[in-house]
Amino acid sequence: MNQKDVSRANEQVKRIIGSQGFYIGRAAAMAWMGFVFGDTEYALHVQCSFRIRDYSEILVTDMEMLEPTESLLSSESFDYDTFHWDVQGVNRYDEWVRALDPALLSTLKVVGARVNSYGDLTVLFEQNIAIEVFANSAADECWRLFERGSLASHLVMLGSGIEEQD
Amino acid sequence: MNQKDASRANDYVSRIIDSQILSLGRNKAMAWIIFKLGDSEHSLEVYSSFRIKDNNKILVANLDMYEPTESLSGNESFDYDAFDWDAKGANRYDEWIEDVGLASLSGLKVVDTKVNSCGDLTILLEQYIEIEVFLNHITYLCWRLLDLDLGNLFEMLGTGIGKEQ
Numbered sequence A: 001m002n003q004k005d006v007s008r009a010n011e012q013v014k015r016i017i018g019s020q021g022f023y024i025g026r027a028a029a030m031a032w033m034g035f036v037f038g039d040t041e042y043a044l045h046v047q048c049s050f051r052i053r054d055y056s057e058i059l060v061t062d063m064e065m066l067e068p069t070e071s072l073l074s075s076e077s078f079d080y081d082t083f084h085w086d087v088q089g090v091n092r093y094d095e096w097v098r099a100l101d102p103a104l105l106s107t108l109k110v111v112g113a114r115v116n117s118y119g120d121l122t123v124l125f126e127q128n129i130a131i132e133v134f135a136n137s138a139a140d141e142c143w144r145l146f147e148r149g150s151l152a153s154h155l156v157m158l159g160s161g162i163e164e165q166d
Numbered sequence B: 001m002n003q004k005d006a007s008r009a010n011d012y013v014s015r016i017i018d019s020q021i022l023s024l025g026r027n028k029a030m031a032w033i034i035f036k037l038g039d040s041e042h043s044l045e046v047y048s049s050f051r052i053k054d055n056n057k058i059l060v061a062n063l064d065m066y067e068p069t070e071s072l073s074g075n076e077s078f079d080y081d082a083f084d085w086d087a088k089g090a091n092r093y094d095e096w097i098e099d100v101g102l103a104s105l106s107g108l109k110v111v112d113t114k115v116n117s118c119g120d121l122t123i124l125l126e127q128y129i130e131i132e133v134f135l136n137h138i139t140y141l142c143w144r145l146l147d148l149d150l151g152n153l154f155e156m157l158g159t160g161i162g163k164e165q
Helices: A001-014 A061-067 A093-100 B003-016 B063-068 B092-105
Strands: A022-027 A030-037 A038-044 A049-053 A059-063 A110-115 A121-125 A130-134 A139-145 A155-158 A161-165 B022-027 B030-037 B040-046 B049-053 B058-061 B108-116 B120-125 B130-134 B141-147 B153-157 B160-164
Touching: A001 A030, A001 A038, A001 A110, A001 A121, A001 A139, A001 A155, A022 B003, A049 A061, A059 A061, A059 A093, A061 A093, A110 B130, A121 A139, B003 B040, B003 B092, B003 B108, B003 B120, B003 B141, B003 B153, B003 B160, B022 B092, B030 B092, B049 B063, B058 B063
Parallel strands: none
Antiparallel strands: A022 A030, A030 A038, A038 A139, A049 A059, A049 A130, A110 A121, A121 A130, A139 A155, A155 A161, B022 B030, B030 B040, B040 B141, B049 B058, B049 B130, B108 B120, B120 B130, B141 B153, B153 B160
């Protein structure tokens, strides 16, 4: 991605800095995340690799969507061949999301947001929690950021750079 | 991963510095790259997300394994629901390896290696080409480096170093 596009992307993602309030979920294999800025909400949709970590360990990743929860896995009748990861609540990602403390989520503040020249996105919260999005496709959509309820263009990041919107 | 383990990881992977890429490919969703230095060969096996990039763009990445080639998807009779990504040559990753990767990467020397505190691996090749492995499994094997002659191996899991022999 050229420097001009990197700057454009960073201008867009900077909008979430200072937001206080975060939510997360998924639709099929796409993770959705929201950043609350008073009456404005920014949505981040991620279709590539990502992880959320703190200063010492990885907390959750995209691949956790495909893994059964511990309780399912340890069940005598569990069969990997018939495991449907997409059923809400049966995978480790859903389990982790469900266990999040709503009080913590409502106060999580974004203190930094950055896009590099390959389209990777890093969002840094207080308390050293980070979302790291890794562009692992050469051409397809990796993530997008947009303001919910607004007609403004989305920032769509492909593996090959920003997708131009009409 | 603590500093001590990060240092151990870096010490181990640095043994491929100065080696040259001999070959690369995949076995199902696992990507492999063979490095040769003198008589010794190392195999890097990648089970988590990765990409190969130059100083300008991403050349190929693991998600390309699941995408049909242009010629396949451009075919009128192409049916996504019936697409078998694992059929040799049917996906963009295989296509890139065959058409570009083998020719342009074979013989390239490893200039530097780095493992960060998350366990992500970066291999810098000549001509500013980089192989980047990004850990996106928590408990499973993400990558490993095997000495094909001596049988030594080093494993990186999402939680840190696994087997080390």
